[in-house]
Amino acid sequence: xxxxxxxxxxxxxxxxxxxxxxxxxxxxxxxxxxxxxxxxxxxxxxxxxxxxxxxxxxxxxxxxxxxxxxxxxxxxxxxxxxxxxxxxxxxxxxxxxxxxxxxxx
Amino acid sequence: xxxxxxxxxxxxxxxxxxxxxxxxxxxxxxxxxxxxxxxxxxxxxxxxxxxxxxxxxxxxxxxxxxxxxxxxxxxxxxxxxxxxxxxxxxxxxxxxxxxxxxxxxxxxxxxxx
Numbered sequence: 001x002x003x004x005x006x007x008x009x010x011x012x013x014x015x016x017x018x019x020x021x022x023x024x025x026x027x028x029x030x031x032x033x034x035x036x037x038x039x040x041x042x043x044x045x046x047x048x049x050x051x052x053x054x055x056x057x058x059x060x061x062x063x064x065x066x067x068x069x070x071x072x073x074x075x076x077x078x079x080x081x082x083x084x085x086x087x088x089x090x091x092x093x094x095x096x097x098x099x100x101x102x103x104x105x
Numbered sequence: 106x107x108x109x110x111x112x113x114x115x116x117x118x119x120x121x122x123x124x125x126x127x128x129x130x131x132x133x134x135x136x137x138x139x140x141x142x143x144x145x146x147x148x149x150x151x152x153x154x155x156x157x158x159x160x161x162x163x164x165x166x167x168x169x170x171x172x173x174x175x176x177x178x179x180x181x182x183x184x185x186x187x188x189x190x191x192x193x194x195x196x197x198x199x200x201x202x203x204x205x206x207x208x209x210x211x212x213x214x215x216x217x218x
Contacts, residue, residue, distance in 0.1 A: 031137035034129050040161055041122030047182055048115060048169045051107070 108172025113158075114165055120158035128155060 009025060016023040022032045058066040081087055092098040107115075134140060134148035157163060166177050168184035176185040181197060192200045 029136060029138040031133040031135070034132040034136060037129075039125050039129075041118075041125040044118045044161070044164055045122050047118065047166060048111065049182065 108167075110174065111167050111169070111172045114167055117158040117163040120156065121161050121164060124155060124159040125161075128152065128159060 012025065013023050015021075021036075022030060024030055024032070054066065055068045055071055058064075058068050058071075078087070089099065131148045131152045135145050135152060137145065165174060166179050166182065167174050168177055168187055169182040170187040171184055173184040173187075177183070178185065178188045181188055181191070183191060188197070191197050193202065195201075
């Protein structure tokens with residue numbers, strides 16, 4: 001039995017050598033499974049199909065002079081709102097200026 | 106137009122891709138019981154310094170059309186309603202609506218052979 005056991009051990013060691021796995025007869029937690037696992041990142045990144053929009057093309061090739069009408073309209077709207085006094089509020093310089101604290105009082 | 110949640114998810118996917126190898130290396134050291142405890146602890150502390158969007162568990166499959174997080178058919182990256190709409194429009198290859206009529210015809214052809 002003992003002879004057989006040692007032979008099996010040798011066999012396992014040889015198998016580990018051939019298939020390039022770590023020889024671990026005592027089943028210790030060597031963390032090898034974290035190295036063995038396939039990387040998931042490359043597949044994860046591919047999940048969402050690529051969307052080609054006019055704005056993305058304009059960003060990629062600024063020399064082509066492509067104008068995105070949606071963006072132009074948005075900027076025009078922002079300007080219009082500013083003119084009517086409905087733009088974004090100014091950043092608070094001190095904590096006392098912040099609208100959040102003002103509201104609380 | 107992409108939903109904010111989808112953009113966040115894309116950020117997480119990107120973070121996972123960029124940090125995966127170093128995270129794995131630290132995981133290997135931290136979980137290796139044959140190494141001295143102090144080194145393992147150091148590795149665990151390093152693991153804790155990684156950001157939220159570097160862990161694979163933060164990634165969630167969302168609908169690429171609407172950004173919905175539930176009822177997703179992952180193979181098509183669509184939620185169940187968008188999947189239905191696309192399938193009925195014939196935009197998904199190999200997908201068509203189940204129908205008894207087709208089943209009977211198929212059985213009939215099979216029987217006649």
